Amino acid sequence: MEFDAKTPIYYQIEQYINREIIIGHLRPGAQVPAVRQLAITLTVNVNTIQRALANLIGAGILVPERGKGNFVTTDQKVLGKMKQSMIEGEFKALYDHLAALELSPEEMTTAFAQYVQTQQGGERHE
CATH class of the missing domain: 1.10.287 (Helix Hairpins)
Structure with missing residues (x-):
């Protein structure tokens, strides 16, 4: 993924995950890759991934399950x-x-x- 220098990286990651959900690569109820895996895949700092995921959790798009990870909401x-x-x-x-x-x-x-x-x-x- 190439990042636009004019837009915060965490926001671009949020938009990337949203697009993945919309186009069906991440289906409702699907587990999102682990923070460290996303950081490696997107070549960004773990803290940046955590901020993006926290925002998506706050928006209700992702649902955290303790000890299991983050999942795409099933709330249509x-x-x-x-x-x-x-x-x-x-x-x-x-x-x-x-x-x-x-x-x-x-x-x-x-x-x-x-x-x-x-x-x-x-x-x-x-």
Whole structure:
């Protein structure tokens, strides 16, 4: 994983785990890799991983089980809210970039609809 120097690493790790949940690599009820394993895999400090996991636990996305580790919540309401929050964050960033290009909301909507249309049947970009 490559990190953006402008965004705190712990936050990027939170977003990474959220994406893994949304795309199904980490399913509801699945155990999240251990802190040390995540630190090795992502090549970051253990404390950074612990901070990211603590935030995800605080948000209810991960559920700790003493002596067993951390697990993805099975609460679909929490997972749906997390997914919606991520979608809104992506749209906000896109909107801000397009607004900086002085596109009107109508132009943005039209351009996005055209882009989606051209992507149907094509490769999926991630």
